[in-house]
Every structure is written in C-alpha cells, then in structure tokens.
C-alpha cells in the first residue's frame with residue numbers, strides 16, 4: 559500500500575493570517591488507491607488544482623496530514639526531508655510546455671534526472687527512452703524545444719516529468735487545447751503507461767467521457783471538500799445530483815437519457831447502463847437483437 563494516497567482532515571488556506579486569506583480545502587478526507595486511475599472532477603474553483611499541488615508538496619496542508627509515497631506531510635514537515643517525494647510523484651500541470659527552458663529537447667528531459675544525482679550517461683538513456691515513449695522522433699533531440707509545434711512541446715515537457723520515473727503520476731487537464739486526435743492519442747499514451755508500469759495515475763479533468771472511459775475511481779470535489787467517491791458507474795448513476803453540482807454526464811449516458819423513455823425494451827433490460835460510446839453501441843445492438851427475437 560506504499561503508493562496509496564491518504565488525505566486525513568486536510569485543510570488549506572492561501573495567504574493565511576492576512577486580509578487576503580482564502581480557505582480552499584476544508585477538512586478533506588479521502589483515499590486515492592494505488593496502481594489505479596483516479597479521476598478528480600468538480601466545478602471550476604472546487605479546489606482540484608489546490609488538492610493535487612499537495613501531492614508533490616508544492617503546497618503543504620495548513621492543517622491535517624497527507625500521506626503520499628509512504629511519507630507523511632504536515633504543515634511543519636521539513637522541506638529537506640520531502641525531496642525524495644518530489645521524485646516519486648510527477649505532476650503534469652496544465653500547459654506544461656510553459657516550463658520548458660533548456661537549449662535542446664534532450665537537455666530539457668535530462669534536467670530532472672541530473673538534478674537527482676543520476677549520471678550523465680544514465681540521464682541520457684532515460685531521456686531517450688521517455689522521448690520515444692511520448693512519440694518524439696530522434697531527429698528532434700538536438701533542436702530547441704521552442705522550435706517545435708505546440709503538441710510536440712507538450713510531449714517533451716511530459717517526457718521531462720516521466721524521466722524521474724515517478725510511482726505516482728498526476729495529470730491536471732493534460733490535453734487542454736489539443737485537437738480531438740491529439741487528445742485521444744495523449745490519453746491513450748498515459749493509459750498504456752499506467753497499464754504497463756502499474757503506476758498510480760491521478761487525472762484532473764472536466765471531460766466526463768474520459769472519466770467514463772479511463773477511470774477506475776472518481777472523486778467529486780465541491781467547495782473544497784469531497785462530496786462523492788466511487789466507480790464511474792456509481793458516480794454517474796444520479797444525473798440530477800450531477801446537474802446540481804454543475805457536472806455533466808458522459809455523452810453515451812446523455813444520449814441514453816434522451817431516448818430511454820421511448821425504449822420500452824431497453825428499460826426492461828437488465829443490462830447495466832452504457833457509460834462509453836463502445837458500451838452504448840453494444841447496448842443498442844443487444845436491444846436490436848431483442849426486438850428481432852420479439853418480432854420473430
């Protein structure tokens with residue numbers, strides 16, 4: 559259970575003890591299971607980014623205890639003792655390409671490992687491996703990262719995070735601004751990585767289709783607390799509750815909600831409701847087969 563993440567009564571206040579103090583997390587209690595994909599959803603301003611910035615200790619709790627990668631973090635944790643944690647937890651922030659800075663692609667990806675006292679030779683080996691994984695071809699390694707396309711820059715920045723070989727990978731809307739194909743291929747890359755390396759993946763997203771398709775577990779945040787936790791099927795089961803929280807259903811479920819009342823056969827079926835487009839297609843084919851049997 560070393561990579562299970564536990565928030566125990568965690569609160570966080572920006573600018574504490576000043577007139578600008580803002581309480582953003584309020585007594586958060588939650589567990590993120592290890593070796594699974596957990597999606598964090600919630601209306602804008604619900605505290606998702608603040609929550610995940612605790613995972614690699616960019617922020618420390620104002621109160622309460624966070625356990626991550628086997629380390630306990632509180633308001634008084636010493637900075638120096640938390641360095642190993644920064645290697646174990648990689649965070650891909652929104653628009654990570656903004657953090658590129660080295661003169662070449664390869665140097666940018668080697669920067670993290672070199673900072674953790676890994677030899678130049680080994681850092682180079684890791685950087686090449688991660689660049690291949692994110693789909694950056696070798697002829698771009700010596701180019702300036704600033705000469706690449708936006709999508710390529712993002713992949714280089716992600717390779718830089720992966721180069722630390724984190725055990726927990728946190729993604730804050732990693733595909734924001736990408737076109738649908740870029741979005742799909744990047745999400746599939748992360749999910750392949752999760753499945754082949756068995757890392758713990760935490761995904762902050764507004765895209766309910768991704769939650770339905772990729773997540774094992776969903777955490778719903780509202781006003782700085784967790785208001786629901788469960789599988790996608792459990793969280794999406796109550797459409798009116800989601801609506802109250804200003805969250806949407808995955809497309810396949812919205813489609814079903816629109817036609818369900820007209821599909822007596824479907825309503826009679828004991829099948830679980832489809833969450834994804836693939837499941838919806840299977841569901842409709844079963845209904846069609848059912849109708850044909852009835853008519854026959």
Ligand SMILES: Nc1ncnc2c1ncn2[C@@H]1O[C@H](COP(=O)(O)OP(=O)(O)OP(=O)(O)O)[C@@H](O)[C@H]1O
Pocket residue numbers: 572573580582600601602603604605606607608609
């Ligand atoms: N540096 C900061 N100083 C003061 N308040 C902040 C700071 N960063 C965030 N906040 C406030 O904290 C609250 C939660 O912000 P946060 O970015 O964690 O929400 P979010 O759920 O990630 O939102 P979004 O979906 O829009 O990214 C917001 O009210 C925001 O204004």
